[in-house]
Amino acid sequence: MDFGEPEHITMLRESIRRMLERHATRGMMAKWDEQDKVPRSLMEHISALGVCGMTVPEEYGGLGRDILATMVTVEELSRRSMVIGTLYLMNSCYGSMNVLASGSEEQKQRLLPKLANGEILFAYGLSEPDVGSDLASVKTRAERRGDKVIINGYKRWCSGAESADYIYALVRSGDPDARYKNLSLVLIPPTAKGVTLTHIPALGARGLNTNDVTLDNVEIPIEDVIGGEAGWNQGWSKLAGPALEVEKLEVAAMALGIAAQAVDDAWEYSQTRSQFGKRICSHQSIRHMLADAQTKLAAARLMLYRGCWLADNNLPCSVETSMAKMFVCETGLDIVLTCQKIMGAYGYAKGFDMERHVRDMLLMPIIGGSTAIQKNNIANRMGLPKA
Numbered sequence: 001m002d003f004g005e006p007e008h009i010t011m012l013r014e015s016i017r018r019m020l021e022r023h024a025t026r027g028m029m030a031k032w033d034e035q036d037k038v039p040r041s042l043m044e045h046i047s048a049l050g051v052c053g054m055t056v057p058e059e060y061g062g063l064g065r066d067i068l069a070t071m072v073t074v075e076e077l078s079r080r081s082m083v084i085g086t087l088y089l090m091n092s093c094y095g096s097m098n099v100l101a102s103g104s105e106e107q108k109q110r111l112l113p114k115l116a117n118g119e120i121l122f123a124y125g126l127s128e129p130d131v132g133s134d135l136a137s138v139k140t141r142a143e144r145r146g147d148k149v150i151i152n153g154y155k156r157w158c159s160g161a162e163s164a165d166y167i168y169a170l171v172r173s174g175d176p177d178a179r180y181k182n183l184s185l186v187l188i189p190p191t192a193k194g195v196t197l198t199h200i201p202a203l204g205a206r207g208l209n210t211n212d213v214t215l216d217n218v219e220i221p222i223e224d225v226i227g228g229e230a231g232w233n234q235g236w237s238k239l240a241g242p243a244l245e246v247e248k249l250e251v252a253a254m255a256l257g258i259a260a261q262a263v264d265d266a267w268e269y270s271q272t273r274s275q276f277g278k279r280i281c282s283h284q285s286i287r288h289m290l291a292d293a294q295t296k297l298a299a300a301r302l303m304l305y306r307g308c309w310l311a312d313n314n315l316p317c318s319v320e321t322s323m324a325k326m327f328v329c330e331t332g333l334d335i336v337l338t339c340q341k342i343m344g345a346y347g348y349a350k351g352f353d354m355e356r357h358v359r360d361m362l363l364m365p366i367i368g369g370s371t372a373i374q375k376n377n378i379a380n381r382m383g384l385p386k387a
């Protein structure tokens with residue numbers, strides 16, 4: 001068992017931090033949060049770090065699969081903001097991992113080199129107004145007409161849709177009663193005729209650019225069904241494949257990044273703020289809160305990295321990735337609320353990043369499969385009888 005951090009991971013962290021200090025400072029992020037818009041151009045600086053090819057094999061122009069490095073990149077970017085972490089995910093995970101796992105050979109040849117260069121981004125179009133955790137009940141309809149597919153319906157909470165090149169959408173492509181057997185995944189350009197985007201403002205994740213998407217007779221070529229012609233009605237098996245396991249790690253990595261930054265911020269603040277004639281870090285209650293936060297953060301990090309190790313070694317990891325997703329997000333929320341308490345009123349007001357850490361962290365247990373859904377998965381996969 002080796003718990004040491006590989007040198008290339010340490011160097012990766014340092015280069016991401018340097019990039020953020022130049023191109024996404026705390027001041028810039030505060031402005032983007034206020035404006036509810038993070039510029040897509042930031043992706044150029046992210047891709048210049050050489051991190052976009054880490055989920056793409058060399059034969060398709062990438063660097064070869066390194067899930068740990070990919071999740072550390074998400075973690076480090078999310079230290080500044082989970083919205084910046086998401087920009088990278090839209091390329092390397094929503095895009096590359098899905099095309100690699102589920103695309104046809106033609107799609108891999110066409111899309112993976114551009115993804116590995118950081119040129120294109122995917123947004124997820126899974127949820128709908130009446131469809132959240134139960135994705136197999138999507139209503140958006142897709143019909144084949146010759147070599148075209150016509151799509152009608154609504155997608156909700158489609159994050160990054162305005163910046164994306166494609167919406168990776170789950171659609172019903174056959175008899176509605178067949179549930180899992182009649183779903184397909186399709187690539188819809190947000191600029192296609194018949195697509196209307198409506199921004200959804202939210203408490204946190206500001207700048208994530210979350211949208212309602214109306215699809216009115218949108219026409220795409222059959223080549224843009226994931227898996228090509230052979231992928232028609234095969235959406236469920238593609239959705240529930242290996243990319244889903246990694247998706248749980250992605251949200252955990254964002255949560256870890258937010259929590260890690262919150263702990264650093266509270267740690268530093270406690271040494272600059274004085275009350276009753278001494279720095280608050282010397283009050284036992286504050287010391288204990290910070291010790292608790294550091295300990296929980298270390299445990300969360302181990303959970304996440306173990307999940308990465310299993311995924312990197314192609315070992316079964318459905319239970320461990322669910323545990324990591326649930327534990328890191330719930331513990332991360334606990335950590336951030338503790339850190340906010342340490343900063344008193346300044347953890348609640350604009351001007352410090354803490355109030356944003358809290359707003360963003362509240363989202364983590366909801367997305368990527370809620371905590372209750374992860375618990376269901378853990379109990380079911382571990383064989384706990386239901387009756």
Ligand SMILES: Cc1cc2nc3c(=O)[nH]c(=O)nc-3n(C[C@H](O)[C@H](O)[C@H](O)COP(=O)(O)OP(=O)(O)OC[C@H]3O[C@@H](n4cnc5c(N)ncnc54)[C@H](O)[C@@H]3O)c2cc1C
Pocket residue numbers: 123124125126127131132133134156157158159160202205208210363366367368369370371372373376
């Ligand atoms: C800011 C933001 C960004 C998002 N971005 C995207 C995106 O880019 N693409 C996308 O497709 N979606 C996105 N989502 C949607 C997100 O994935 C869903 O919110 C999530 O899947 C949960 O669905 P829901 O909120 O409709 O909750 P529901 O599924 O309606 O669940 C409501 C409550 O019931 C519980 N529950 C549901 N089913 C069960 C069950 N079987 N057992 C026990 N408890 C259960 C849940 O845990 C939850 O507490 C985003 C959401 C937000 C808020």
